[in-house]
Structure formats: structure tokens, C-alpha cells
Amino acid sequence: MFVTFPEPVFSVERLREGKTLVVAIDGPSGSGKSSVSKAVAKRLGLGFLDTGAMYRALTWHCINGQISFANAAAVEHAARSLNIDLSLTPEKDFVKVNGINVTGPIREPDISKAVSAVATNLGARAELVRRQQVLIAESGNRMVVEGRDITTVVAPQAEVRLILTASEEARMRRRGLQLGGTLSAAALEEQVLARDLKDSAVVDFQQAADGVFTVDSSELDFEQTVDAVLNVVRRAVSKDQSS
Numbered sequence: 001m002f003v004t005f006p007e008p009v010f011s012v013e014r015l016r017e018g019k020t021l022v023v024a025i026d027g028p029s030g031s032g033k034s035s036v037s038k039a040v041a042k043r044l045g046l047g048f049l050d051t052g053a054m055y056r057a058l059t060w061h062c063i064n065g066q067i068s069f070a071n072a073a074a075v076e077h078a079a080r081s082l083n084i085d086l087s088l089t090p091e092k093d094f095v096k097v098n099g100i101n102v103t104g105p106i107r108e109p110d111i112s113k114a115v116s117a118v119a120t121n122l123g124a125r126a127e128l129v130r131r132q133q134v135l136i137a138e139s140g141n142r143m144v145v146e147g148r149d150i151t152t153v154v155a156p157q158a159e160v161r162l163i164l165t166a167s168e169e170a171r172m173r174r175r176g177l178q179l180g181g182t183l184s185a186a187a188l189e190e191q192v193l194a195r196d197l198k199d200s201a202v203v204d205f206q207q208a209a210d211g212v213f214t215v216d217s218s219e220l221d222f223e224q225t226v227d228a229v230l231n232v233v234r235r236a237v238s239k240d241q242s243s
């Protein structure tokens with residue numbers, strides 16, 4: 001016989017019901033940002049924005065349109081003129097560039113390898129940050145947003161800000177499994193650690209700024225990590241339930 005338990009009285013899903021709730025999550029590659037943020041957004045009934053997908057979409061467009069990464073002005077111009085349509089809820093997963101579905105192609109290793117060249121273009125960053133802020137506002141400021149500069153640049157006023165991290169070893173192991181277990185250790189190191197090093201030239205996603213929580217998932221499984229993030233949300237938000 002199945003026994004069902006009632007919802008807890010103090011349910012995290014009901015926190016700030018009808019009020020703004022932006023959860024900003026930053027962290028290094030393979031730390032679980034996308035998957036954990038999506039699960040958290042589902043639990044909280046919030047929108048979801050994967051900002052990395054926007055950098056990947058612009059990278060795909062530059063490669064496809066033969067725009068040289070060395071031409072900073074051309075990359076910045078592409079960032080301004082490009083139409084990026086991406087899923088804004090955790091239930092769906094799609095990215096379209098000028099109407100072309102690039103959901104799969106932007107996750108391919110050639111894009112992962114090239115994306116830091118776009119992410120370190122300050123003009124392109126400014127434009128993508130502007131777009132991300134518009135998308136957050138359009139969600140009614142009820143969204144989980146993940147990336148590298150969300151806690152510091154895109155949404156420093158978010159009700160909840162946290163860095164999700166994990167050891168280098170855990171992150172490379174998880175990325176390897178995610179990509180089907182076929183990549184060599186050297187290729188994984190290039191995809192995860194070398195990319196983080198390049199990206200950190202323009203954004204600091206390893207150190208938690210003032211007021212930013214840290215969740216280290218090295219010793220946690222996926223569900224435990226989601227619970228740890230939900231606990232941070234509960235702690236941060238229950239303090240100002242009356243606001």
C-alpha cells in the first residue's frame with residue numbers, strides 16, 4: 001500500500017509566492033550549474049536562463065558566418081544584430097539563432113573550444129549582459145539564472161546569490177560521463193580546466209563576493225546538491241519574508 005505524506009507546512013516552493021525571486025548561480029565548468037539550476041527552477045516554479053547558451057549561440061554564429069574571433073568589432077556587431085531565441089523555462093531546452101535550431105550544435109566540442117574567444121570580447125559581453133537583464137525583467141524577476149557573472153554583474157541585486165563549485169577531479173569526471181565517456185583525460189582537461197582559465201581573464205566565478213553563498217558539491221550526489229541549493233534559497237529568503 002502506498003502512503004502519501006502531506007506537503008511540509010513551510011514549503012520552499014511557497015517562499016516569496018507572488019513576489020520577485022531571482023536566484024543567481026555562478027560557477028566553473030562542470031560544477032552542475034545548468035542541471036542543478038534547472039531542477040531548482042522546477043521545484044520553485046521559476047523561469048530558467050542558461051546564459052552560457054547565449055555565449056555558445058554567438059560562437060556558433062561567428063563560426064557559421066565566418067566571422068573571425070580576432071575581429072573584435074565584428075564579433076561585437078554580431079552580438080548586437082543576432083536574434084537569439086532560447087528556452088526561458090526549465091521544462092524546455094532549445095536555442096535558436098536567427099531561426100535556426102542550434103540546441104545540439106552549440107554543445108559540440110568545437111564550440112566549447114572556441115567559446116572563450118567570444119566570452120572575453122568585452123563589447124559582446126556588454127550586449128549579452130544587457131539582453132540577459134531584459135529577459136530577467138520580462139520574467140517578472142522570477143527566475144533562476146546561471147553563468148559566470150550573474151552574482152556580480154548581471155543580477156547583483158538578486159534575492160539569492162550563490163557559487164556552485166566542485167573539485168577539478170569531480171568536474172572532469174562528470175563532464176566525461178556527460179559526453180559519453182569517450183573523451184581522453186587531455187581533452188577533458190582542455191574543455192574544463194583550460195576553458196575556466198581563459199574565461200577567468202574577464203570574470204571571477206571562483207571567489208564568492210560579499211553576500212554570496214557557496215555550495216561545494218564534490219561530495220554530494222545530484223539530489224543532495226539540489227537540496228543544498230534549495231536550503232540556501234530558504235535561508236536567504238526566509239530572512240526577508242515580510243519584505
Ligand SMILES: Nc1ncnc2c1ncn2[C@@H]1O[C@H](COP(=O)(O)OP(=O)(O)O)[C@@H](O)[C@H]1O
Nearest residue numbers: 029030031032033034035174178220221222225
Ligand atoms: N552533484 C552531482 N553529482 C554528480 N553529477 C552531477 C552533480 N551535479 C551535476 N552533475 C552532472 O554533471 C554534469 C555536468 O553538469 P552541468 O549542469 O552541465 O554543469 P555546468 O553547467 O556547470 O557546466 C551533468 O551530467 C550533471 O547531470
Ligand SMILES: Nc1ccn([C@H]2C[C@H](O)[C@@H](COP(=O)(O)OP(=O)(O)O)O2)c(=O)n1
Nearest residue numbers: 029030051052053055115119147148149199
Ligand atoms: N554568464 C556567462 C556564462 C557563460 N560564459 C562563458 C564561459 C563559458 O566558457 C561559456 C559557455 O558557458 P556554459 O555555462 O555553457 O559552460 P559549461 O556548461 O560550464 O561548459 O560561456 C560567460 O563568460 N559568462
